[in-house]
Amino acid sequence: MVGAWIAEAAARRFLITPVMTYGMTLSLVTGLALAAPWPAGIVLNYPKLGTKLVILIALGAVLGIGTARQRRAGGPVMGLFIAAGILPLLASAIAVLWN
Numbered sequence: 001m002v003g004a005w006i007a008e009a010a011a012r013r014f015l016i017t018p019v020m021t022y023g024m025t026l027s028l029v030t031g032l033a034l035a036a037p038w039p040a041g042i043v044l045n046y047p048k049l050g051t052k053l054v055i056l057i058a059l060g061a062v063l064g065i066g067t068a069r070q071r072r073a074g075g076p077v078m079g080l081f082i083a084a085g086i087l088p089l090l091a092s093a094i095a096v097l098w099n
């Protein structure tokens with residue numbers, strides 16, 4: 001997700017790309033797999049995981065709306081592009097800092 005975003009920013013294209021959506025889907029799948037209470041009995045930080053899930057849903061909305069809007073505008077939509085960069089970084093910061 002972040003790699004695709006940096007590539008777009010570095011190339012000065014500022015477009016939301018399918019790679020970002022793949023990254024988002026992959027982090028959802030891997031996140032949900034990690035969120036399974038396995039082995040049975042381990043305690044997970046569900047408020048933290050719920051927060052990340054909410055961020056991911058917001059990110060999905062930003063990517064979906066961004067893809068549609070930039071297609072209609074025929075070019076980058078800056079506010080949504082910036083949101084598509086900040087949200088995964090926020091999720092990573094929460095992942096690492098919130099214990």
Ligand code: HEM
Nearest residue numbers: 027028031032034035049052053056087088091092095096
């Ligand atoms: C943009 C989306 C996401 C990003 C960038 C992200 C990032 C990360 C990172 C960097 C870690 C490693 C943390 C560490 O080792 O200290 C991690 C761990 C983890 N993530 Fe995510 N994550 C995302 C979404 C999710 C979602 C949606 C869930 C589940 C609902 C989830 C569940 C977990 C779990 C269970 C772990 C391992 C336990 C932990 O460190 O809390 N993640 N994630």
